Amino acid sequence: MKFFLITETIFQIIKIFFIYILIKTYGFLYGISLTYFILSTYHLLMGYLFKLEYLSFDKSLLGFCNRDQYNINLILCFNGNFNQENIKNAIINRLIKKIQKMRCKVVYKFFNYYWQEFSLEECEKNILFSELKCKDDLNEYLSNEINKRIDTLNDFPYLINIIKFTENNLEDNCTGVIHFKFDHVLTDGLGVLTLLLFLSDDVKLEIFPRMLRTKFSYSFLMELKDTI
Numbered sequence: 001m002k003f004f005l006i007t008e009t010i011f012q013i014i015k016i017f018f019i020y021i022l023i024k025t026y027g028f029l030y031g032i033s034l035t036y037f038i039l040s041t042y043h044l045l046m047g048y049l050f051k052l053e054y055l056s057f058d059k060s061l062l063g064f065c066n067r068d069q070y071n072i073n074l075i076l077c078f079n080g081n082f083n084q085e086n087i088k089n090a091i092i093n094r095l096i097k098k099i100q101k102m103r104c105k106v107v108y109k110f111f112n113y114y115w116q117e118f119s120l121e122e123c124e125k126n127i128l129f130s131e132l133k134c135k136d137d138l139n140e141y142l143s144n145e146i147n148k149r150i151d152t153l154n155d156f157p158y159l160i161n162i163i164k165f166t167e168n169n170l171e172d173n174c175t176g177v178i179h180f181k182f183d184h185v186l187t188d189g190l191g192v193l194t195l196l197l198f199l200s201d202d203v204k205l206e207i208f209p210r211m212l213r214t215k216f217s218y219s220f221l222m223e224l225k226d227t228i
Contacts, residue, residue, distance in 0.1 A: 052114035159179075
């Protein structure tokens with residue numbers, strides 16, 4: 001890990017020095033314009049040649065230990081019929097197939113971080129089946145899960161566990177739950193709620209807040225911020 005951080009720091013220093021040389025040689029206006037052209041061309045080539053999407057400002061959300069990493073845990077409780085296979089198929093068809101980021105991992109290539117898309121078969125491995133005796137066992141299960149961080153540089157930044165109860169809960173007839181676990185590099189709390197809406201039968205774009213309907217594009221200013 002120390003070697004990785006050293007090489008990352010050295011590369012960022014080289015990038016800053018390169019930008020400084022361009023500005024010093026061609027002046028501020030032409031230097032900034034040339035830097036923007038070079039970086040934009042570089043990101044386009046990475047996407048075209050290697051199918052890699054630059055991580056942009058999400059890079060600041062990467063964590064390399066528990067104290068630097070934030071996971072979002074959500075439990076959905078179900079009453080009545082609880083079919084694990086049907087739920088899995090709904091998650092695959094309505095989330096993973098429709099949302100590209102659900103098929104992506106964070107990878108470190110060419111001295112930078114990128115989103116790389118993987119096959120649907122690889123994504124399905126992150127949907128698990130398990131069993132608990134009853135709803136009362138959830139507290140112990142969640143206590144253990146909260147202390148397990150997602151290895152975002154090797155695994156998908158999410159985990160979905162479909163948990164069936166082997167005994168019926170007489171109080172609320174809860175027969176099973178879905179445990180969603182997301183790393184902050186993939187989404188935040190509002191994004192998780194958006195993902196859940198995609199599981200519904202009548203989801204429409206109009207029900208989302210305006211800020212979620214705005215498409216953000218990467219800019220040169222963000223590149224400078226990330227470099228600094």
